[in-house]
Amino acid sequence: MATPQSPISQPPPKGYPPLPGQPPPQQPIPTVLKPCPFCGSDAEYQDGGLKGYVRCPNVPEWNSPGFEGCCPIGPHTGLLSKEKAFAAWNARK
Numbered sequence: 001m002a003t004p005q006s007p008i009s010q011p012p013p014k015g016y017p018p019l020p021g022q023p024p025p026q027q028p029i030p031t032v033l034k035p036c037p038f039c040g041s042d043a044e045y046q047d048g049g050l051k052g053y054v055r056c057p058n059v060p061e062w063n064s065p066g067f068e069g070c071c072p073i074g075p076h077t078g079l080l081s082k083e084k085a086f087a088a089w090n091a092r093k
Contacts, residue, residue, distance in 0.1 A: 033045070033054060034092075042057075043057075043089060047082070051081060052085060053076050053079055054076065054086065055075065055076035056074065059074040077089050
């Protein structure tokens with residue numbers, strides 16, 4: 001028969017800080033990027049090895065000559081780990 005856990009060994013309720021000695025809860029790693037906030041195009045991740053960035057691909061100067069992109073703002077994240085770049089891109093309002 002299983003013994004009930006003491007209240008101290010159970011994780012704290014949602015919204016409360018972790019108990020001393022317990023690791024903080026892990027946030028899920030985002031796997032889907034929101035579209036560009038300016039033109040609505042699908043964003044893309046540019047992998048640079050250890051770090052990369054998320055950007056809108058519809059920027060004229062980032063594409064082949066003659067391409068007339070619809071997003072002159074060129075939104076992108078800075079060089080970050082993939083998880084942080086996805087989180088930064090998706091965090092904007």
